[in-house]
Amino acid sequence: MANKPRAGAVRKSKKGPTKGTGGNGRKALEGKGPTPKAEDRPYHVAAKRKALADRASAKAAARGGQRSNTGGGTTARRATSDDSEIVTGRNSVLEALRARIPATTLYIAARIELDDRVKEIMSTATKRGIPVLEVMRPELDRLSGRDAVHQGVALKVPPYEYRHADDVLDATLSAGQTPLFVALDGVTDPRNLGAIIRSTAAFGGQTVIVPQRRSVGLTASAWKTSAGAAARTPVSMAANLTQTLKGLKKRGLFVLGLDGDGDVSLHDLELADRGVVIVVGSEGKGLSRLVSETCDAIVSIPISSATESLNAGIAASVTLYEIAKRRAEASAR
Template structure:
């Protein structure tokens, strides 16, 4: 009579049994997770995946709506006949002069070609669509463009020292939050027109000297240096330590522009943005906050116009004092 076994114990011989995973120890590890249906060559999903990939390969790829910049094209393009001619006259280190095909010749274009030939500057005839690309959005090239290296900004301290070394009374303009390059170009032009010697712009939240600023300045950007300040407030404080008075323009200023008594002193006039005006820290740094009298029908002045009025007033007062 057989001895009763332990409950649940196997009565068969030792070794592999059916469903154990195979005879060898390695067989117990299994074959990994089951592949996806689309990865199994015998499955219908795999065939559908292959058909979809073939169809996608035949379709033309869509072009990105964002225009790509040409590789290694870090140059700026000065456009417009006055701007290009002024840049050539002042020997801006240009690399190429572009002329539109069948361009209408006038005295300015003839002088451009003469200067370019004398300086052995390459002259290329290009299509108007190519000039449109150089001028950028809403740019006007008038059939000419000049490729120039990226603008080299001066140091604020060097700017002041150069003015003093020439025996002139400093009249500088600083911009606080002016982000439209066309406003910057207009202010550069006004600075040149009314005896200013340079501009100071902050490194952040400010327009830079690009093709739009060059165009609006009508060539004045070739004569009036622009300095860049890592921190505008600190630069203004340094200028004050060296005897420069800081006037901030604001509609709510305590002093009306015609009544300014500091016009004959070394000055830096600070222009704020049209929307936000002067920042708080810059306002606190100013020696005086000056307002421009305007009609009640107008809420404010454009930054470029405000700079023109202020510079004209200072130049007029200086002329009256010197008489």
């Protein structure tokens, strides 16, 4: 007699034996895994909100980071991956435009007072094909940064292209000029850099050299402090400041380090007839040991005993003025 097929397992419960599925429902009992996030569920409101935000971001990126606001103007925002700088202030922006510094966008505050500088800024930008965007002042404040004084105008420029000191020296000698360079050792305040660039331009210097590490670069704040001089006076980058100074010495330049405890007074130097590199240290630490050992002379600026020291920007300005004065006197003889 054949065995009768079994329809299913029999399990007991308080209510008596019942038939099971024989394992046919096991797959259904395994579940569908963890519940997806709300924004990953196509028909959830959070997913629709995320999709709208992604589309808006893509459109803003395609337009260079600009989007229209409800007031009919344009709001600008800085992309996190964008290394561009924002130059602020009417003088700085105007000088940058006059020097034909590459620029991608000009921002003008709504209802700005149109003085001669603003008119020239707008006219120059328009002739060069630079987009001019009108923004509200709070947005311009945010774009320029907390400490910047934008005066209603800001210019977006690409990352600064640093020069090489040897290239600047070649151009200086080819033009028949006597080199006057300034090198910064450990100066980290962008306002000091801006002030030194401005003084270098004012007294006939050709470049300011900054180390690649542990030093300030040409930021928007430095642009602002230079009052536009950064558009005319190149900034050079040194991978190793000590080696750069040694290379300039081999080419005949006199390396002059500034320090309050220097062995020689600035008044006692005779530097009218030769190329000079003025090395300025940080106000707190002064010149580093290796740079100090590389200098041909360590010079001090005579000051009142009531004053402890001069900051880097002022010390460089005084020295530049003294050298420029002596060169003018030598030329007049």
